[in-house]
Amino acid sequence: MVDRRIQLESREDPARLIAYTSHDLMTPLSGVQLALSLLSEDDDVLSKLDAHQNELLSTAANCSDIMIRICKSSIESLRHSNSNSKRNLLGKENDGGKEKITKIVELVKSLQVIAEPIPKRAPLVITLCPNVPHRLVSDDLKIFRSVLNLVKDAILRTEAGKVHLTIFKEEQDETEVADGAEAKKYVKFECEDTGPDVSIGEAPFLFESNVENSQTRLGLHSIANLIKSLDGTYGYRKRGQNLQGSIFWFSIPLIVTGIQGDESVHSFSFSMNSNSNLHSIQRRSTANGTATPAETTSFGRCPSAGSLNSLSSQEEEGQYRIKRALIIDDSVIVRKTIDRALTKLGFVVEQAEDGSVGLNAMKQTMFDMVLCDFLMPVMDGLDCVKQYREWEKEHRPTFRQYIVGISAHIGVQESGQGLEAGMNVFRPKPISMRNLTELQESKPVQRIVKQLDRLASSSSPERCDPLSSCKADETCSLPSSPPGEVLALKRRLESMVVTTRVENRYALVLSEESNSCLDKMKVDGWHVILSQSSADFEGHIRKRNWDLVLVDEEIPFLSAPRLISDFREWEAANRVNEQKNVFFVSGSDIPRPSDKHSIVRPPSGFNGVLRKPIEWEDIDHLLNRNKNFLNILVPK
Incomplete structure (x- = not known):
């Protein structure tokens, strides 16, 4: 060779x-x-x-x-x-005359996956306008190679600001259309970056090959040949007067397949929006009880399609309610093993890596069953359950969460302490499928299931049968409820969304000054630490895992991507649990997280991107909570 x-x-x-x-x-x-x-x-x-x-x-x-x-x-x-x-x-x-088809949505999804490993110092935004046809008659490989070259070169030369790829439909200018002729239509791929300007002397020769053949020049020369072979055009221009950066583009003739439904992608929205990353995936149950993958943010909340009163199609008809379970354990292996078993039993499963995360999850959601380990970092199982039971008495008096204590390292005395703390029953590890099946079929769990079913179907909560008795290790404290209590319960639950969703939450912010959003967070109960220097920020972020970390890119004499990159290196060598919800605060015109037609990939080391001015709705969206903290349906 x-x-x-x-x-x-x-x-x-x-x-x-x-x-x-x-x-x-x-x-x-x-x-x-x-x-x-x-x-x-x-x-x-x-x-x-x-x-x-x-x-x-x-x-x-x-x-x-x-x-x-x-x-x-x-x-x-x-x-x-x-x-x-x-x-x-x-x-x-x-x-051989075979017509080549480009599926534009699949092309964009492949692009974001392939571009993910490229080190980024600025956010990458990909916007697909809804007027672009779903399928094009064109060579998908040539288009993909051209787009990837544009994006890769822009990422490599951009240290601050953003790289923004926009795909849109364009018509031929009226002045160029001959009399009686129809204006030609094109699909245009336009890549804007805020990197260094192209020199005046180099601009005319960007797409030409030369002896030096720099990596950028070679990529642009490849684009020129590929796009010319598709009867397309390409070019370059400056971003604008007094604006640093460049716009490289190419366009190809718009030829649609003629298949019904291919005219546009107006009904499409990216499921992997601005803040999903390679770690972010969660299971969502289907009507038959099996689990299917569903993207979510690294925060790990189950996605919600609407408000507290929104229903899935099955729940809307009163035919089906999703059963939910929570696993609180610091062992990834234990969580995943129990997750798979519970999924087979028809549960949608949430996972919490320590007692603090588990405590917040129980406050935000009524689960059919919770399994909680005893020994964990940050907050152990006993403290988690104690604090929850105290909170439950005040905020959720008509519902008692069923909590199963699990451990491989405690004896009879310690298990008794768990029951005193508020656990309903104790089961030693390893937890088998048989153990979980028995728990699911036990009377207390079935009572919880029925009560949540009644709440979801707008009926009265299930009453305890005064003639039946629960075993000592199967405590059941479901008070009987008069017919009018459902509405009162609903109002209390709705009020919890406002008053308890941020209880005991900690945020670290690197910024020169506070803002109205941070002030609102403090009023709502967040503990916000504002750092104004890299040294102070590094000291705080290494002390603990935070519920939220915001890093302003416009701190003078500081590179936010470099700061987080250094932290990630330290974290890999010194921590077991990864710091999640680290969001890059950009001063550029970045689409909001709720934008259904854009993907925003954060700089390396970050989990998401926010734009200025910061708004709580955007933070909330990144955490993927969608203002539905209970995941339980209550009638109006």
């Missing part, structure tokens, strides 16, 4: 060099592709991977597929060249 490359270089035949190199790469790449395909289809392997690992597997599979297609394209181009084709290496291929 090396000798062949040297011979080709001496002949100055780059087309053959690329094609032969592609041919040599095909064998190992095919092996990689096959191995990844087998892994992706192995249920046993997938069940042992966490969300982040599944995303990495998916990314590797996508990358290998694209590399193989690029290699095949290079080889085919050489074959056509040898058969006296006038088209060059990156030109049109003779594909």
Whole structure:
């Protein structure tokens, strides 16, 4: 292979060099592709991977597929060249007349996955305008390679501000349309960055190949050849007068497939919005009780489609209510094992890595069942349950959460302390499927299920049967409720959304000054620590895990991405639990998290992006709580 490359270089035949190199790469790449395909289809392997690992597997599979297609394209181009084709290496291929289709939404999703590992110092925004057709008649690989080159080059040269790729439909200017002719339509890909300006002398030659062939120039030259082969156009311009940065673009003729529903993506919205990352995935139950993947933010709240009174289609008809369970345990293995078992039993499962997170989860949601470990960092199980029971007496007097204490390291005396703290029953680890099935079928849990069913279906809460007795280790404290109490309970629950959702929450903010949003958070009960220097911020963020961390990019003489990058390195060496909900506060015009047509990828090390001025609704959206803290449906 090396000798062949040297011979080709001496002949100055780059087309053959690329094609032969592609041919040599095909064998190992095919092996990689096959191995990844087998892994992706192995249920046993997938069940042992966490969300982040599944995303990495998916990314590797996508990358290998694209590399193989690029290699095949290079080889085919050489074959056509040898058969006296006038088209060059990156030109049109003779594909036997087969129409190539580009699925624009899939292209954007693949782009965000492939671009994820590229180190970013500024946010990457991808906006797909709703008037762009869902499918185009065009070569998807050529479009993808061109877009990826634009985005990658923009990311590498942008240290502050943003990189914004916008995909939209454009019509030919009226002055260019001949009399009686119809204006041509195009799909335009426009990549704006706030990096260094292109020099006046270099601008006319950006898309040309030269002897030096810098990485950027080579990428732009590739774009030029690819887009010309699609009968498209390309170009460059400055962002604007007195604005630093560039806009690189290309457009291709808009040819739709003619399939009904392909005219536009007006009904599409990105499920992985601005703050989902590679770690963020949560299970959502379907009507038959099985679990399906659903993206969410790293905060881990179950997504909600609306307000407190919103219903799913099944719940709206009174046919089905999602059963929910909470696992509070510092062991990832234990949480995942119990999660899988409970999912098979038909539960939607939330996980909490310590007592503090679990305490907040119980305040925010009525669960059918909670399993709580005894020994955990930050807050142990006993303190968690004690604090919750005290809170429950005042804020949720008509509902008593059923809590199962679990541990592998305590004896009879300690288990008794758990019952005194407020746990209903104790079960030793390891927790088996049989244990969970018995708990699910026990009278106390069934009473909880029935009470929540009644609340969800607008009926009175389930009354305790005065003739039945609960066992000592199966405490049931469901008070009987008169018919009018449901409305009163609803009002109390709604008031909890305002008064208790931020209780004992801690936020660390790196900014020169406070603002109205932070002041509101303090009034609502947040403990907000405002740092105005990197040294003070580093000291605070290393002391504990925070519920929320905000980092302003406009602190003088400070690089926010570098600061968080250094913290992540320290964290990897000194901590077990990852700091989540670290949000980059941008001074650029960034879409709001609720924007359904944009994806915002944060700089490396961050979990999301906020724009100035900060608004609580945006923070709330990033935490994926959607103002539904109870996940239980109560009638009006």
